[in-house]
Amino acid sequence: MKIALLGSGVMGSAVLSSMVEADGVEEVVVTDVRGEVAREVAARHEANDAGVTVSGTDDNVAAVTGADVVVLAVKPQHMGTLLAQVRDAVEPSALVVSIAAGLTCAYLEAGLPDGVAVVRVMPNTPATIGRGVAALSAGTTAGPEHLDTVASLLARTGLVVRVPEHQQSVVTAISGSGPAYVFHLIDALAEAGTAGGLPRELALRLAAHTVAGSGLYAVESGQHPALLREAVSSPGGTTLAALEVLDERAVRAAYGAAARAAARRSDELSESLGAPSGEKA
Structure with a gap:
């Protein structure tokens, strides 16, 4: 499984630590607008025990090309620009995971090719030490198998729960904030x-x-x-x-x-x- 992690901030780095230890992951490409930052983040995970290849770049399109899972870890106000940039490179069979607060599955689906599965996640900062909470919600075309995949990828960030999307604002208020x-x-x-x-x-x-x-x-x-x-x-x-x-x-x-x-x-x-x-x- 190839994963494209778009965004290498605090939460992006936290989910990266979990993903490199998840079963089935073979490669993770981390991106940041500053390529040197992405490469520094990737370098901290290159020598992982699972043998996962981790690299960093500032090229979002190249990272997304051929990726089985695309993780959107940029600030909400930057999401529209990012989706427009990578839309044509996202594989129709890819699973797109967003950890951007406040952005609904409907918003994300509107910026992606028709039929692409979307899962929305509300994580929190204790995920950086493996004591976090992540609440998952499925988009229109995402099924239980997609939620299972995301839960597996985030298992090492802490507690992972599944909620209907209309409960995400309350989740944000309780565990996010x-x-x-x-x-x-x-x-x-x-x-x-x-x-x-x-x-x-x-x-x-x-x-x-x-x-x-x-x-x-x-x-x-x-x-x-x-x-x-x-x-x-x-x-x-x-x-x-x-x-x-x-x-x-x-x-x-x-x-x-x-x-x-x-x-x-x-x-x-x-x-x-x-x-x-x-x-x-």
């Missing part, structure tokens, strides 16, 4: 630690490791977070005193409002880029 909410929490906890007299570096380490450990514990325990919270909350203790303040200040409601705002903004950005709304499944 979610890391920023968590970083905001870490920063706030660290500031509280510093205000209480801890050295700044120690406060940051305590906050970051506590959030990371708690998240992993929630995943691996399989228990509802309310039960996990109760297990930490002794009657009349310090944790309940803190939780009472959070409830008084409507922190839970604030998170819900923030997620809804992010979902609305996702829809607005999609519309501003000229992308048709995703059809409801």
